[in-house]
Amino acid sequence: MESEYLFSSLPIKKVEGNLPEIVTDLAVDSRTVNAGGVFVCIEGFTVDGHAYVQKAIDQGARVIVASREIEVDLDKQAVVYVEDTTRAVALLAPRFFNYPSKQMTMIGVTGTNGKTSVSNMLHSILSHVGEKSAVTGTIGFNLDGVLYETENTTADVLTTQQMINQAANAACTTMTMEVSSHGLMEGRLAGTEFDIAVFTNLSHDHLDFHKTMENYGYAKGLLFAQLGQDLSQSKFGIVNVDDPWGGRMMEMTPYPILTYAVHKNADFMAKDIKLTVEGTTFTLVSPVGEFEASMSLIGEFNVYNALAVIAALFAKGLEMEEILDGLAVIPAAKGRMEKVETDMPLTIYIDYAHSPDAIEKAIQAVLPYKDADSKLIFVIGTGGNRDRQKRPIMAEKASISDYVILTTDDPRDEPFESILAELEAGMKHERYACIGDREEAVRHAVSVADPGDIIIFAGKGHEDFQIVGREKLPHSDATIALDEAKKKFGEGILDN
Ligand SMILES: CC(=O)N[C@H]1[C@@H](OP(=O)(O)OP(=O)(O)OC[C@H]2O[C@@H](n3ccc(=O)[nH]c3=O)[C@H](O)[C@@H]2O)O[C@H](CO)[C@@H](O)[C@@H]1O[C@H](C)C(=O)N[C@@H](C)C(=O)N[C@H](CCC(=O)O)C(=O)O
Ligand SMILES: Nc1ncnc2c1ncn2[C@@H]1O[C@H](COP(=O)(O)OP(=O)(O)OP(=O)(O)O)[C@@H](O)[C@H]1O
Numbered sequence: 171m172e173s174e175y176l177f178s179s180l181p182i183k184k185v186e187g188n189l190p191e192i193v194t195d196l197a198v199d200s201r202t203v204n205a206g207g208v209f210v211c212i213e214g215f216t217v218d219g220h221a222y223v224q225k226a227i228d229q230g231a232r233v234i235v236a237s238r239e240i241e242v243d244l245d246k247q248a249v250v251y252v253e254d255t256t257r258a259v260a261l262l263a264p265r266f267f268n269y270p271s272k273q274m275t276m277i278g279v280t281g282t283n284g285k286t287s288v289s290n291m292l293h294s295i296l297s298h299v300g301e302k303s304a305v306t307g308t309i310g311f312n313l314d315g316v317l318y319e320t321e322n323t324t325a326d327v328l329t330t331q332q333m334i335n336q337a338a339n340a341a342c343t344t345m346t347m348e349v350s351s352h353g354l355m356e357g358r359l360a361g362t363e364f365d366i367a368v369f370t371n372l373s374h375d376h377l378d379f380h381k382t383m384e385n386y387g388y389a390k391g392l393l394f395a396q397l398g399q400d401l402s403q404s405k406f407g408i409v410n411v412d413d414p415w416g417g418r419m420m421e422m423t424p425y426p427i428l429t430y431a432v433h434k435n436a437d438f439m440a441k442d443i444k445l446t447v448e449g450t451t452f453t454l455v456s457p458v459g460e461f462e463a464s465m466s467l468i469g470e471f472n473v474y475n476a477l478a479v480i481a482a483l484f485a486k487g488l489e490m491e492e493i494l495d496g497l498a499v500i501p502a503a504k505g506r507m508e509k510v511e512t513d514m515p516l517t518i519y520i521d522y523a524h525s526p527d528a529i530e531k532a533i534q535a536v537l538p539y540k541d542a543d544s545k546l547i548f549v550i551g552t553g554g555n556r557d558r559q560k561r562p563i564m565a566e567k568a569s570i571s572d573y574v575i576l577t578t579d580d581p582r583d584e585p586f587e588s589i590l591a592e593l594e595a596g597m598k599h600e601r602y603a604c605i606g607d608r609e610e611a612v613r614h615a616v617s618v619a620d621p622g623d624i625i626i627f628a629g630k631g632h633e634d635f636q637i638v639g640r641e642k643l644p645h646s647d648a649t650i651a652l653d654e655a656k657k658k659f660g661e662g663i664l665d666n
Pocket of ligand 2: 281282283284285286287288308323348370371471472474475505506507521522523524527528529531532631
């Protein structure tokens with residue numbers, strides 16, 4: 171790209187050295203910059219990118235964007251000084267890729283719970299009806315059936331634009347993105363032109379970062395504000411009005427809103443909901459009439475997710491019949507109330523619930539279907555060095571199950587004793603165990619289970635690791651549980 175065009179997007183304080191006519195690459199990581207590229211020094215929470223200028227130059231960086239004085243050989247490199255490099259890369263990244271989000275229908279999904287579920291349901295149905303779709307979020311970036319690993323739910327602004335560009339180049343017509351409150355507050359979505367914004371719900375989480383629910387709600391609202399003000403375009407907000415924060419989202423945008431709800435009046439409603447352990451049916455009330463809907467997903471929370479998906483795809487212009495055909499065949503997102511295939515006499519779910527509301531919803535999804543003489547065992551941990559206020563509330567919600575095992579979920583640098591003590595403070599009954607080592611906790615869950623019991627392993631979901639200290643150690647709740655179940659019940663007990 172011509173460097174004059176690229177840098178004309180920036181408020182520049184001064185330029186030292188000569189800018190090349192063309193720059194070939196844009197990077198914020200010294201380890202990935204290519205020859206002839208631009209390296210932007212970002213001051214992070216952990217390190218300062220200005221410390222890696224020489225490394226970037228060794229890799230071939232031709233232009234450095236910095237906010238404080240750096241020394242380079244001005245015969246070989248140019249330095250563009252700006253006030254704030256984080257804001258600078260937000261302007262440079264979309265321009266470098268020629269504003270790729272304008273080439274597709276962009277759907278952003280935000281909310282405390284349900285982002286991954288809703289995003290993947292949207293992607294599945296779009297693929298089912300033959301649309302070329304991409305999706306990115308906590309589970310990864312899914313393009314053309316290949317799942318690329320992602321570090322964050324919402325990637326940094328440069329990676330975000332790179333992914334959108336990749337999807338546009340692959341001729342995708344829709345891209346769905348999970349939009350986290352951190353991503354919105356840190357400007358990771360700058361330059362992403364959304365067409366449809368979806369709000370699932372807001373409940374206690376991430377208060378280590380946002381401090382108050384008010385701030386957290388404000389952050390989520392930024393997605394709706396980001397729809398913009400160009401009313402010549404057709405855009406929509408999709409809002410759950412059973413959630414008290416729904417109204418706040420609507421205030422953030424002038425675009426038309428399609429509402430959904432189970433309890434209140436809304437554009438899209440579900441009535442006659444029949445929940446079973448095998449799946450769910452309901453009558454969909456929509457602006458174009460009533461339809462019978464069915465899906466293999468379980469739990470009332472998935473009815474909300476389905477309504478969000480139906481409303482978003484209706485806004486995009488799909489026929490109701492094709493949406494509902496697609497809904498009928500979609501699988502659960504990886505690690506979201508995902509049933510583990512086993513011939514053991516236990517029902518095991520792997521789930522990602524790690525907020526109080528999600529824990530309650532996950533338990534409620536199976537509790538009504540448990541035999542009177544069997545138990546629901548719930549294994550729950552919480553992350554170290556993160557939101558501590560939610561810990562007792564998580565345990566309080568977990569107490570709805572018959573037996574609870576409190577453990578860790580990425581303890582990081584925090585000793586498990588403090589994590590468990592803060593969880594334990596919320597327990598509402600005595601039928602529980604505190605086990606810091608997650609593998610031991612999983613094995614204990616199986617060891618106390620009797621035939622017919624249900625176990626939910628919550629918090630790890632799709633993740634195949636546990637972060638201890640700074641290390642990512644391999645960990646799989648499902649593998650450990652099955653191993654322990656084999657020891658306890660033996661192979662093929664059901665044949666007896
Ligand atoms: C607190 C936070 O937002 N951290 C994010 C931040 O990390 P950081 O500021 O520590 O980055 P850093 O390591 O200091 O690096 C600073 C700069 O130096 C550069 N660098 C670094 C090393 C080097 O050798 N060379 C080099 O150039 C880096 O590329 C970077 O540009 O920037 C990183 C790169 O974009 C993110 O991956 C990282 O997310 C971490 C993993 C994280 O845990 N974030 C959480 C709080 C988060 O954002 N969560 C939400 C989901 C919430 C939900 O569940 O809903 C999310 O969207 O993921
Ligand atoms: N609409 C919903 N309301 C409440 N709980 C939900 C909802 N959808 C899913 N859940 C529960 O929350 C857990 C996390 O779901 P999901 O991964 O879809 O949410 P998320 O918003 O992407 O979470 P994260 O931001 O942590 O990645 C699920 O495993 C399930 O237990």
